[in-house]
Amino acid sequence: MPFxxxxxxxxxxxxxxKLITPHGEVETPVFMPVGTLASxxxxxxxxxxxxxxxxxLSNTYHxxxxxGVETVRRMGGLHRFMSWDRAILTDSGGFQVFSLTDLRKxxxxxxxxRSHLDGSPHFLSPEKAMEAQIGLxxxxxxxxxxxxxxxxxxxxxxxxxxxxxxxxxxxxNYFEEHKxxxxxxxxxxxxxxxxxxxxxxxxxxxxxxYDNRGEAHSQTQSLFGIVQGGMDPELRRESxxxxxxxxxxxxxxxGLSVGEPRELTRDIVLSTLDHLPADQPRYLMGVxxxxxxxxxxxxxxxMMDCVLPTRAARHGFLFTxxxxxxxxxxxxxxxxxxxxxxxxxxxxxxxxxxYLRHLYASNELLAQVLNTxxxxxxxxxxMRTVRAWIxxxxxxxxxxxxx
Ligand SMILES: [Zn+2]
Numbered sequence: 063m064p065f066x067x068x069x070x071x072x073x074x075x076x077x078x079x080k081l082i083t084p085h086g087e088v089e090t091p092v093f094m095p096v097g098t099l100a101s102x103x104x105x106x107x108x109x110x111x112x113x114x115x116x117x118x119l120s121n122t123y124h125x126x127x128x129x130g131v132e133t134v135r136r137m138g139g140l141h142r143f144m145s146w147d148r149a150i151l152t153d154s155g156g157f158q159v160f161s162l163t164d165l166r167k168x169x170x171x172x173x174x175x176r177s178h179l180d181g182s183p184h185f186l187s188p189e190k191a192m193e194a195q196i197g198l199x200x201x202x203x204x205x206x207x208x209x210x211x212x213x214x215x216x217x218x219x220x221x222x223x224x225x226x227x228x229x230x231x232x233x234x235n236y237f238e239e240h241k242x243x244x245x246x247x248x249x250x251x252x253x254x255x256x257x258x259x260x261x262x263x264x265x266x267x268x269x270x271x272y273d274n275r276g277e278a279h280s281q282t283q284s285l286f287g288i289v290q291g292g293m294d295p296e297l298r299r300e301s302x303x304x305x306x307x308x309x310x311x312x313x314x315x316x317g318l319s320v321g322e323p324r325e326l327t328r329d330i331v332l333s334t335l336d337h338l339p340a341d342q343p344r345y346l347m348g349v350x351x352x353x354x355x356x357x358x359x360x361x362x363x364x365m366m367d368c369v370l371p372t373r374a375a376r377h378g379f380l381f382t383x384x385x386x387x388x389x390x391x392x393x394x395x396x397x398x399x400x401x402x403x404x405x406x407x408x409x410x411x412x413x414x415x416x417y418l419r420h421l422y423a424s425n426e427l428l429a430q431v432l433n434t435x436x437x438x439x440x441x442x443x444x445m446r447t448v449r450a451w452i453x454x455x456x457x458x459x460x461x462x463x464x465x
Contacts, residue, residue, distance in 0.1 A: 070453070071455055073454075076451075076455075081343060081364070081365070084246070084281040085148055088148075091359035091366070092364070092445060093442060093444070093445045094117050094119045097118045098121045098369075099128070100125060100134070102118060102372060103372055104376065105434050107145055113442055114442055116148050117148060118148075119367045121155070121158060122191065125140075134198050134199075140198050150199075150201055151203070151204070151365075152202075154191045156191070156204075156316075171187055173185070188205070188230075191206035193240065199244045202286060206233055207288040208290065209290070210222040210292045212292070212293065213293075213322075214292050218292075219292030219297055220297060222290060230305055230310075233285065234287075234308055234310070237285045285311070286311070288347075289334055295329070295333040311342060315338075315345070318331065318349060319349050344364050345366070347367065348367065349368055352441060356444055356447075360451070374437060375434040375437040378433065380402075384402065387415075397414065397419070398414045398415075400414065405436065406443075418433070
């Protein structure tokens with residue numbers, strides 16, 4: 063089965079369905095937890111599976127520096143390296159490199175930068191970013207783009223958008239020539255996971271399963287294009303059209319959440335969505351709060367990622383059905399109630415606010431683990447509710463009660 067978005071229900075501009083990837087199906091709209099260094103900070107892969115995570119994001123820039131792409135490639139790619147059989151998306155490194163304001167130099171060829179770790183010099187170009195992402199072997203990889211800074215004047219925003227379009231074409235060319243080099247392609251039989259081997263053993267006489275396996279591993283990664291254009295809806299439209307002309311199996315909206323007001327983010331997202339193909343996945347990068355991800359999913363976004371739930375958790379900020387809770391506050395010191403009485407995660411089922419507050423105040427590692435589990439569960443549950451709302455589109459009463 064080739065990579066695709068299978069749309070199963072729509073409600074207004076929103077759509078619910080499945081993203082079919084070489085490493086399993088992903089229910090959409092989906093929130094993707096961020097595992098910067100091939101690890102979602104504070105939680106293990108089995109916890110992510112238990113939470114129902116079907117796809118996670120990893121950062122090429124960070125893995126490029128440490129442990130290095132070649133190490134991951136030799137270990138069979140990210141899936142095998144981190145023992146994660148489900149889908150993965152990597153970003154191109156562009157966003158991180160561009161946030162190294164004082165450490166980078168951009169020209170037509172690419173970006174020279176210095177590592178934030180040790181100051182060592184490196185270079186990323188569209189071709190290098192593709193080579194790195196093919197070596198890492200995520201299911202979905204991203205074109206190398208220039209993230210336009212905010213604010214940017216009209217000339218700067220246009221020049222940046224045009225550079226991103228030229229780089230997108232170079233990314234596609236390199237990818238088409240090298241996509242068979244992914245570590246888990248059919249040329250690499252060792253990439254079959256332990257779990258898959260078990261499935262094969264237990265179903266030796268089941269030809270259908272065997273065929274599916276063979277098919278899955280003859281697949282390649284999918285390269286998404288990225289729409290830029292700063293905060294100008296017209297430039298965004300032009301960027302979308304020219305990126306679609308190059309031709310990708312999915313499109314992302316990049317360059318947002320870079321310091322602009324929230325309402326402006328929303329306006330740009332909504333106007334850009336109108337210019338993206340209706341039958342292909344739409345990925346909004348690096349956004350947002352639980353309310354925002356629900357709104358964007360209801361507006362027709364299929365995929366989102368954000369460090370907010372995991373980063374906030376590590377700082378003691380927890381998202382609940384009653385609003386944001388700062389668990390470090392003294393008022394929770396003797397609070398016996400669950401963090402969120404409406405939450406069915408295993409943290410809220412088992413522990414009191416008083417205990418979570420104590421763990422945080424005492425700097426216990428468990429505080430980071432439990433806070434992250436709850437926040438991720440809250441984000442994933444938010445998306446489950448939106449999916450149910452979309453699927454109930456033709457039964458307004460049920461839909462109303464779910465939202
Ligand atoms: Zn909870």
